[in-house]
Amino acid sequence: MTEDHAATVADHSDAAHHVNYMLVFGALCALTLLSVLADLMGGIEALSNAIGHFNTKLIIGFIVLTVACFKASFVMLYFMHLKFEGKWKFVLLAPTFVLAMALVVTLAAEIAVHYYTFNTPQSAVTASVEHGGSAAPAHAAPAH
Amino acid sequence: MTHATATPTLKMGVPIPNGKLGMWLFLGTEIMFFTAFIGTYIVVRMGSPGWPTDPAVTHIKVALGGINTFVLICSSVSVVLAHEAMAQRNFKRATDWIIATLLLACVFLGIKSVEYYGKFDHDILPGRIPETETLALDKLQRELDSAFKTSELAVLRKKLADWEKTPDAETKYAAEIKKSQDRVTALGPVEQSYKELRTKIKGREIDLHQAEEQLTALKSAAQNENFARGLSSVHEPHVILYGNMFASSYFIMTGFHALHVVIGMFMFGGIIWLGKTQRLGSQHGVLVENCGLYWHFVDLVWIFLFPLLYII
Numbered sequence: 001m002t003e004d005h006a007a008t009v010a011d012h013s014d015a016a017h018h019v020n021y022m023l024v025f026g027a028l029c030a031l032t033l034l035s036v037l038a039d040l041m042g043g044i045e046a047l048s049n050a051i052g053h054f055n056t057k058l059i060i061g062f063i064v065l066t067v068a069c070f071k072a073s074f075v076m077l078y079f080m081h082l083k084f085e086g087k088w089k090f091v092l093l094a095p096t097f098v099l100a101m102a103l104v105v106t107l108a109a110e111i112a113v114h115y116y117t118f119n120t121p122q123s124a125v126t127a128s129v130e131h132g133g134s135a136a137p138a139h140a141a142p143a144h
Numbered sequence: 145m146t147h148a149t150a151t152p153t154l155k156m157g158v159p160i161p162n163g164k165l166g167m168w169l170f171l172g173t174e175i176m177f178f179t180a181f182i183g184t185y186i187v188v189r190m191g192s193p194g195w196p197t198d199p200a201v202t203h204i205k206v207a208l209g210g211i212n213t214f215v216l217i218c219s220s221v222s223v224v225l226a227h228e229a230m231a232q233r234n235f236k237r238a239t240d241w242i243i244a245t246l247l248l249a250c251v252f253l254g255i256k257s258v259e260y261y262g263k264f265d266h267d268i269l270p271g272r273i274p275e276t277e278t279l280a281l282d283k284l285q286r287e288l289d290s291a292f293k294t295s296e297l298a299v300l301r302k303k304l305a306d307w308e309k310t311p312d313a314e315t316k317y318a319a320e321i322k323k324s325q326d327r328v329t330a331l332g333p334v335e336q337s338y339k340e341l342r343t344k345i346k347g348r349e350i351d352l353h354q355a356e357e358q359l360t361a362l363k364s365a366a367q368n369e370n371f372a373r374g375l376s377s378v379h380e381p382h383v384i385l386y387g388n389m390f391a392s393s394y395f396i397m398t399g400f401h402a403l404h405v406v407i408g409m410f411m412f413g414g415i416i417w418l419g420k421t422q423r424l425g426s427q428h429g430v431l432v433e434n435c436g437l438y439w440h441f442v443d444l445v446w447i448f449l450f451p452l453l454y455i456i
């Protein structure tokens with residue numbers, strides 16, 4: 001296939017699919033605002049006390065990462081026109097997705113999930129703070 | 145007998161221009177490049193209880209990250225509108241949209257520079273952050289030494305020593321020598337406080353909290369003196385657990401992202417040059433589309449960096 005012919009094909013395919021980009025833009029802005037609101041939610045002390053500090057962080061993390069996935073989907077589907085591309089997109093992008101997931105899963109087993117007692121200089125400080133030690137944790141340090 | 149029926153042309157490969165296929169393959173490698181950093185960051189973060197999240201400590205500003213997200217979303221819209229203008233063969237409008245994208249990229253980098261300045265100013269740099277009290281005192285000792293070496297007092301002492309070596313300096317520079325000696329005398333109490341603090345820190349006679357208080361007192365005592373200028377570079381001693389890994393992750397991810405922004409700006413510069421020299425034509429449709437695909441990918445990476453670095 002020549003470049004000229006291919007360009008014509010591409011032009012034709014673009015012309016066939018009109019996207020309301022301003023609608024996508026609005027959705028992306030609204031989702032960004034939602035992420036910032038979720039961040040502000042973390043600062044509400046009453047909420048943190050009611051459901052626990054760890055749970056609050058977990059919920060906020062879940063919300064903002066879900067929002068990020070939706071935003072990424074909008075960009076890929078409409079701005080990058082993947083919605084209108086052929087099935088080649090799956091062949092091309094599937095391996096990268098597998099690698100991205102595999103990296104996290106394999107490293108997590110060693111680094112994130114502590115089956116054995118975790119022993120690093122930093123974990124000693126954390127343990128000391130948990131048991132009422134004097135080491136200054138990061139969140140206790142005042143602003144510069 | 146003739147064979148008049150036309151056989152259909154054999155089409156091989158994917159039904160997109162080769163250039164576009166090349167860009168998608170490149171973006172495939174880019175996805176793996178960034179997911180290596182992002183994935184490792186997520187894992188390290190999950191395995192590090194006590195990771196710094198307080199904005200007062202990390203100097204991460206959610207507002208600046210949010211504005212930059214908005215700026216990149218706007219730039220994604222402008223680049224896709226440039227692509228649409230190319231399809232409609234309106235090359236002037238396409239050039240204008242690319243100029244808008246380039247300007248938005250400048251805004252993004254400007255805000256990023258402000259953030260980087262904050263990190264450098266507070267020494268939130270890989271390998272520089274004390275993660276234990278001993279390291280914090282050690283850093284304070286080093287910074288005090290360095291401040292003293294470059295202080296006005298050290299400069300004056302060196303001048304006086306040089307004059308002593310000069311044969312007729314006492315008559316030639318009498319006024320300057322007198323002035324310098326008076327200044328050294330005036331700075332005496334500040335120097336004394338400095339030396340006391342330095343000795344206490346070196347002998348580990350005080351804890352981090354006391355050291356911080358005494359440093360504040362020393363800075364305030366030297367406030368009206370040029371000596372304070374050197375002391376202003378001495379940071380408050382703070383322990384930031386996992387601070388070095390945090391700084392490394394922050395700089396590697398945002399640094400490579402910013403590098404991609406700069407490369408994108410050069411691409412847009414090329415298109416603008418073609419547009420301004422009236423050479424941008426329908427033959428450049430795939431070029432503009434590829435630059436757009438690259439730019440959307442840059443936006444895509446930021447969409448994940450924003451919550452991971454600024455919010456969670």
